[in-house]
Amino acid sequence: MAQATILRPGMMMTVQDAGRPGLLRFGVSGSGPMDPEALEIANALVGNDPGAACLEFAYLGGEIRLDEDRSIAVCAAATELRIDGARVPAWCSHRLRAGQVLAIGATPGSVWGYVAVSGGIATPPVLGSRATHLRSGLGGLEGRALREGDCLPLGTGAPGPERMLRQGWRSRTGPIRVVMGPQDRAFALEERARFLSEPFIASARRDRMAMVLDGPRIAAAGGHDIVSDGTLAGSVQVPGSGQPTVLMADRQTTGGYPKIATISSVDLPRLAQMPVGHRFRFQAISQPQAEEVLICARRAFRRALDQVRG
Template structure:
């Protein structure tokens, strides 16, 4: 069995896969990646199927070694990668041999990175997924962040070439698209115009559960308390403070604040990858438009992955 050895780990390194589904009624949120497309690209580069588990990190990755030769890839944004001090590139796959140290540095112009190894992280599934849910202590390795001296099993890898992803994924610009509601009627027209017309700043108050936006306050004319109802990834709750809170991968399954809008699924990874301190704006679309955008986005991702190019032999094998 191939083992991944953790020499150092950044502050937010966890095991993630596509997450849990069908358990919201039991109070179990899905978890999974903050940026699903980048995780899918990392897996494809490493020669894995889309359901394999990877390491997700925020800020910086850490130092890693393996007991058997593997392929690996890093996706999500620009990041410094070194194999025994020799630079390697993100958005490409590389070989890592036993005895060599893989160092993943700080993310630049993005927040979340994905480190995939051939065969995938092979920790035991919990409730149908290997995804770590930190607040409930589920999945991954003991339901927690990874730390120095941890050891993770890797699955059996299939033979595959080294690949390069030539289309940088986070190319979309413009406002974050949102679907109004489900409690947009709690806010009067002037507040709704403010929400769409004024910029917000991504606050440093953020984690895998939610991120707070600074900017104009959004008072609810009908009050900031509702009978608790279900939440989705991308729900924008507005508590009594008037500061909007965007719910993310580890969100609670129900909430008692009115939700002025829901981030379109196609744009949620882009919002998650926006560094703290950056401005964002919102634009309203219909539910039907959001669904069409998601279908188009998934098709574009599949086409981009299918168009990956094979690399020449890797110098790291010498």
């Protein structure tokens, strides 16, 4: 079986596919990519199924070598992307010949990136998915982040035609839209107003489980402990510190802190990609509005995908 060798791992580099939906009631986190659309674009560029397993990394992509000719694509804001020293663009497919080294530099201005290989990463599925969940040690390669010298099996695939992303699909400006609740009534009116009017900052305290926000402290009128209930990707919990914490792909399935709001599905990947120190504000919208903007965003994404596939 063909393999990919990790010569130098990227930061927080793991195997990720579309994740494990439908298992939250059993206490199993969905996991999957921090930026699902970027993963899908990467797979489309190399001719894979939309949810095929890729490599996900944060900030820095490292170096990878294949032992068989394949198509590869890197979907990240990588300014230094090279094959055997020759610079190549991101958001395009390229032929990586056996023995050549793909080197992926830093991703200034964003966080998460994806490497797709034609045929996909073929680590054994766990509970129907190859996605790595680090805290529980599920999926990927031994349920852990990748290390130097790791060898990953590849599925059946061959180099295909060169493809490129011809148009963007996602707005990168404007406030992060939220639907208030489900426990927004646990916060006084003035606290809710501060949450929506004052700026927050993307902090360095972040991983695949959650992202802590710097900025105004938000106090819960009745205290910061509630009877544990279910969480969603994008739930904004407010613990005793008063610092809002946004739950991400590897979140716990239940939580005992009040949730003042939920990030709209359309803006959660944009928040995940915000670099440390970036300032932003929240904007409250209704659930019907959130559904409408998501429908419009998905149409734009499908148009971009159609151009990739030709």
